[in-house]
Amino acid sequence: MKVKYDRETDSLCILLRDAPVEESDEVNPGLIVDYDASGSPVAVEILHASRVFGEKILTVEVELVPTPSRP
Numbered sequence: 897m898k899v900k901y902d903r904e905t906d907s908l909c910i911l912l913r914d915a916p917v918e919e920s921d922e923v924n925p926g927l928i929v930d931y932d933a934s935g936s937p938v939a940v941e942i943l944h945a946s947r948v949f950g951e952k953i954l955t956v957e958v959e960l961v962p963t964p965s966r967p
Contacts, residue, residue: 912939
């Protein structure tokens with residue numbers, strides 16, 4: 897997963913996986929989801945990101961949740 901903030905366009909893109917984008921849908925104003933050919937999400941883009949996140953736009957926290965062990 898990659899997270900990229902573009903100051904010039906004030907957009908935040910979260911790339912979930914590297915796959916060709918077949919279709920994009922603006923699911924809410926300023927929130928775009930890109931899908932692959934099978935309809936699975938590939939990326940999420942947030943327009944006007946600084947309005948949404950304010951000064952925290954330059955801070956990214958990542959939390960990795962451990963996979964439960966299997967018997």
